[in-house]
Amino acid sequence: MYFTDRGIEELEKRRGDEEVTFAWLADKLRAFVDTNPDFETAVERLATYLARDDDDFED
Numbered sequence: 001m002y003f004t005d006r007g008i009e010e011l012e013k014r015r016g017d018e019e020v021t022f023a024w025l026a027d028k029l030r031a032f033v034d035t036n037p038d039f040e041t042a043v044e045r046l047a048t049y050l051a052r053d054d055d056d057f058e059d
Contacts, residue, residue, distance in 0.1 A: 025050075029043050
């Protein structure tokens with residue numbers, strides 16, 4: 001298990017039954033990057049991955 005799996009598991013446990021929009025997620029990601037600019041690249045890569053999930057994603 002990766003260390004990040006703990007955060008993913010907590011997210012699923014706490015909010016797994018909720019429904020969200022991608023607009024809500026985008027706002028949350030922007031707010032996160034505003035307060036944690038060191039993670040801008042990682043958030044950008046995650047957002048791109050999610051946006052292109054139905055494509056053959058190649059970095």
